[in-house]
Amino acid sequence: MSNHGSEYQELPVESYTSGESKTKVLNKNKVRRARAIGVILLILAGVVMFILAPAAEGNATFGLSFPDDRFQLDALSVPSTGSLYILALVLGFLGGTQFLKGFQSKSTMILGISFALFVVAVMIWATAGQEFSLISMLVSTIARCTPIALGALSGILCERAGVVNIGIEGMLLGGAFTGVVMGSLVGGWVGLISATIVGGMLALLLAFLAINFRVDQIIIGVVINILVLGLTSFLTAQVLVKRPEWNDAPIFPAIKIPILGDIPILGPMFFDQTILVYGMFGLVVFTTYMLFRSRWGLRTRSVGENPKAADSLGISVAKTRYLAVIYGGMVGGFAGAWFTLGTVGRFDEGMTGGRGFIGLAAMIFGAWNPIGAFGAALIFGFSDSLQQKLALINTPIPTEFLSMTPYLVTIIVVAGLVGRARPPAADGQPFEKQ
Amino acid sequence: MNKNLTAEEKNELVNPKDRGFTQRLATATDWRTALLIPALAVLTALIIGVVIIMVTGSSFSDAMEAYKALLQGSVGSLRAISETLTAATPLILSGLSVALAFRAGLFNIGGEGQALIGGMFAVWVGFSITGLPIYVHLPLAVLAGIVGGAIYGFIPGILKAKTGAHEVITTIMLNYIALRLVDYFLKTSIFQREGRNDPVSKNVEATAELPAFLSSVDPALRVHAGLFVALAAAFFIYWLLFRTTIGFEFRAVGANPSAARYAGISVTRVYILVMMIAGALAGTAGAGQVLGVLGRATPGFTADLGFDGIAVALLGRSNPWGVVAAAILFGGLRAGGQQMQVSANVGIDLIAVIQGLIIMFVAAPALIAAIYRLKTPVASTQISKGWAS
Numbered sequence: 001m002s003n004h005g006s007e008y009q010e011l012p013v014e015s016y017t018s019g020e021s022k023t024k025v026l027n028k029n030k031v032r033r034a035r036a037i038g039v040i041l042l043i044l045a046g047v048v049m050f051i052l053a054p055a056a057e058g059n060a061t062f063g064l065s066f067p068d069d070r071f072q073l074d075a076l077s078v079p080s081t082g083s084l085y086i087l088a089l090v091l092g093f094l095g096g097t098q099f100l101k102g103f104q105s106k107s108t109m110i111l112g113i114s115f116a117l118f119v120v121a122v123m124i125w126a127t128a129g130q131e132f133s134l135i136s137m138l139v140s141t142i143a144r145c146t147p148i149a150l151g152a153l154s155g156i157l158c159e160r161a162g163v164v165n166i167g168i169e170g171m172l173l174g175g176a177f178t179g180v181v182m183g184s185l186v187g188g189w190v191g192l193i194s195a196t197i198v199g200g201m202l203a204l205l206l207a208f209l210a211i212n213f214r215v216d217q218i219i220i221g222v223v224i225n226i227l228v229l230g231l232t233s234f235l236t237a238q239v240l241v242k243r244p245e246w247n248d249a250p251i252f253p254a255i256k257i258p259i260l261g262d263i264p265i266l267g268p269m270f271f272d273q274t275i276l277v278y279g280m281f282g283l284v285v286f287t288t289y290m291l292f293r294s295r296w297g298l299r300t301r302s303v304g305e306n307p308k309a310a311d312s313l314g315i316s317v318a319k320t321r322y323l324a325v326i327y328g329g330m331v332g333g334f335a336g337a338w339f340t341l342g343t344v345g346r347f348d349e350g351m352t353g354g355r356g357f358i359g360l361a362a363m364i365f366g367a368w369n370p371i372g373a374f375g376a377a378l379i380f381g382f383s384d385s386l387q388q389k390l391a392l393i394n395t396p397i398p399t400e401f402l403s404m405t406p407y408l409v410t411i412i413v414v415a416g417l418v419g420r421a422r423p424p425a426a427d428g429q430p431f432e433k434q
Numbered sequence: 435m436n437k438n439l440t441a442e443e444k445n446e447l448v449n450p451k452d453r454g455f456t457q458r459l460a461t462a463t464d465w466r467t468a469l470l471i472p473a474l475a476v477l478t479a480l481i482i483g484v485v486i487i488m489v490t491g492s493s494f495s496d497a498m499e500a501y502k503a504l505l506q507g508s509v510g511s512l513r514a515i516s517e518t519l520t521a522a523t524p525l526i527l528s529g530l531s532v533a534l535a536f537r538a539g540l541f542n543i544g545g546e547g548q549a550l551i552g553g554m555f556a557v558w559v560g561f562s563i564t565g566l567p568i569y570v571h572l573p574l575a576v577l578a579g580i581v582g583g584a585i586y587g588f589i590p591g592i593l594k595a596k597t598g599a600h601e602v603i604t605t606i607m608l609n610y611i612a613l614r615l616v617d618y619f620l621k622t623s624i625f626q627r628e629g630r631n632d633p634v635s636k637n638v639e640a641t642a643e644l645p646a647f648l649s650s651v652d653p654a655l656r657v658h659a660g661l662f663v664a665l666a667a668a669f670f671i672y673w674l675l676f677r678t679t680i681g682f683e684f685r686a687v688g689a690n691p692s693a694a695r696y697a698g699i700s701v702t703r704v705y706i707l708v709m710m711i712a713g714a715l716a717g718t719a720g721a722g723q724v725l726g727v728l729g730r731a732t733p734g735f736t737a738d739l740g741f742d743g744i745a746v747a748l749l750g751r752s753n754p755w756g757v758v759a760a761a762i763l764f765g766g767l768r769a770g771g772q773q774m775q776v777s778a779n780v781g782i783d784l785i786a787v788i789q790g791l792i793i794m795f796v797a798a799p800a801l802i803a804a805i806y807r808l809k810t811p812v813a814s815t816q817i818s819k820g821w822a823s
Contacts, residue, residue, distance in 0.1 A: 215797050219793065222793070227790035230787035404614050404615075
């Protein structure tokens with residue numbers, strides 16, 4: 001956001017809802033935003049200072065290695081009260097400076113750093129006097145970010161081509177269900193491939209209705225979600241309950257990469273994971289390359305930005321959109337397999353629990369860029385696994401509130417507190433060849 | 435973002451027929467679009483339902499047996515009709531909630547959460563206040579539901595108006611948050627019934643219950659006074675939308691927010707107000723459930739009525755009276771679905787599939803026209819304008 005000077009100040013704030021705020025930035029709005037961020041940081045500092053720090057006692061111990069790791073790291077033990085007061089002072093300093101002077105263009109970064117510090121404070125407070133396996137939380141962060149990152153990738157592929165995909169949740173659920181049934185009947189790999197195909201077929205329905213019939217894309221997405229949730233629940237109750245052997249798939253084992261897997265902390269996080277996690281890394285890198293470095297990617301993006309121009313250059317808008325949407329759906333189905341083949345090996349009704357929508361938020365947060373979306377998915381994966389692990393040790397926070405965190409983070413993200421990016425210009429708009 | 439608006443405006447200029455979903459809904463007077471397409475949509479969905487039943491290993495006659503149970507359970511007896519109307523009551527309200535938002539160009543998927551919060555407010559007023567006569571206590575409890583829903587609808591409204599956060603994502607997230615809030619509060623001493631360890635609220639006082647007005651005929655007839663509240667709400671929304679300046683502003687924003695803004699309508703205010711009224715309607719639906727049917731709150735007591743509201747609003751073409759008709763149809767599907775599950779052993783989740791198919795066919799009339807070779811010119815529905823609007 002650039003500073004456009006003060007000549008816009010007389011205009012009523014009223015007329016700057018959502019859209020316009022980007023093009024006609026008000027100085028006043030900017031100051032107000034800086035103040036707001038400053039106040040938020042000061043509140044965080046106050047929470048750490050007056051609520052968390054007095055309540056913490058003893059040392060907080062964080063485990064950094066698994067017992068069977070080749071290189072053992074000593075557990076990190078910090079005095080809880082002292083470190084909390086230090087964190088409160090740092091937060092207070094950042095908040096005060098932001099409130100009075102503002103960090104200008106760096107204020108978003110400062111906000112991010114402050115949130116991270118606050119999360120550290122909460123972790124220290126929650127583990128005070130106890131031991132907390134940080135390493136297992138980090139490993140599960142990567143695992144839990146997998147379906148979210150892939151869901152976001154699925155959304156990016158569709159939306160870069162100009163088709164809004166709200167049906168990611170349904171694609172995940174469809175993939176999870178197919179994965180477990182085919183995985184139980186034939187084997188894990190067949191399950192994974194079938195899940196990918198089912199995701200592609202759901203995307204075909206989206207593409208068919210959106211491109212050929214110009215149906216509202218948000219409605220199709222909602223329909224896909226409702227249909228898949230209903231159908232998988234129906235089939236679970238009707239078939240899987242009677243045949244439990246169809247709902248008992250082998251789980252993909254974690255594959256440790258030699259040498260790299262022995263690196264402390266990073267090894268277990270990145271190099272000792274299942275094939276689904278490696279697949280996610282591969283797909284993120286591959287899709288980034290394809291979208292931004294290949295002819296196909298240029299065409300796909302052009303169709304999403306300005307289909308008329310693309311059409312006049314001889315690119316088939318419909319064909320390009322079909323391809324991108326089906327690719328996106330296959331990524332979604334692959335992601336769905338994670339829920340069953342990557343974790344528990346059995347299907348439960350509605351087990352995706354909104355991860356598809358969180359993926360959408362990661363897509364927006366990541367500015368429709370695969371790498372950015374992966375970064376956002378890491379944050380969601382972190383909050384997801386943090387609430388899971390904190391629920392295990394006895395924290396004073398009720399588990400219901402802990403499990404709200406991923407959803408709250410999503411709202412904060414889409415509300416643009418952390419900065420907003422521009423969606424593809426023709427996103428969600430049907431194209432009719434003249 | 436500006437680019438996006440101009441693209442829309444251009445589209446409007448180039449292709450004036452493509453006026454957007456809400457606009458065309460308001461002008462859909464042709465009986466074919468108003469009745470034939472929904473009827474064929476329901477029929478097609480039911481036919482596909484047969485295929486799904488048969489895929490799970492049942493024979494064709496089993497499927498017919500299931501549909502017979504569906505019919506019997508929905509209109510086969512006085513008791514069945516009462517069950518249909520009982521199920522239709524919250525659907526009218528949640529359908530109106532989605533329909534009103536549609537008219538203003540918003541997609542309220544948050545009916546579920548709004549109904550949960552509204553229901554919790556209502557149940558709290560219902561059990562915590564004692565000694566009031568029914569004509570004071572009951573309206574107070576319903577009002578609490580309205581307020582609770584409105585508060586929960588206000589959140590996505592203000593987020594949309596002030597930050598542009600898309601209501602589809604925020605309302606879905608708020609649904610999940612509401613579910614967990616209910617789980618939490620049902621275990622606190624304020625709500626939890628004495629001597630119970632599971633999350634269940636105290637019982638609503640008799641003076642806050644919506645009376646089952648046919649129970650003198652047969653105590654099994656559960657249909658309750660909430661039905662009249664819902665019908666009154668339908669009348670109110672009709673009046674609000676088509677007979678008041680505020681309603682005109684809502685529809686103007688729904689048709690074209692930038693044009694409405696240039697005409698001096700405060701889009702910010704409309705977004706917030708619409709989401710609050712939509713939330714209030716869904717909150718009333720939740721209140722009706724706890725005060726009229728359940729008498730208490732349990733985790734997830736709304737049982738997807740917020741999502742069914744989407745189907746109802748689409749099938750009713752966002753017209754308040756259409757919503758009432760669609761809600762009665764879906765109420766019948768729900769009531770009959772129970773019967774189907776019990777006597778034909780076909781899971782009630784099939785009803786969700788049928789509803790999803792109905793939405794799809796109603797949203798894509800061209801698909802229906804293609805299947806049945808109709809000659810009516812039909813365009814597909816458009817309500818969304820991507821993430822930017």
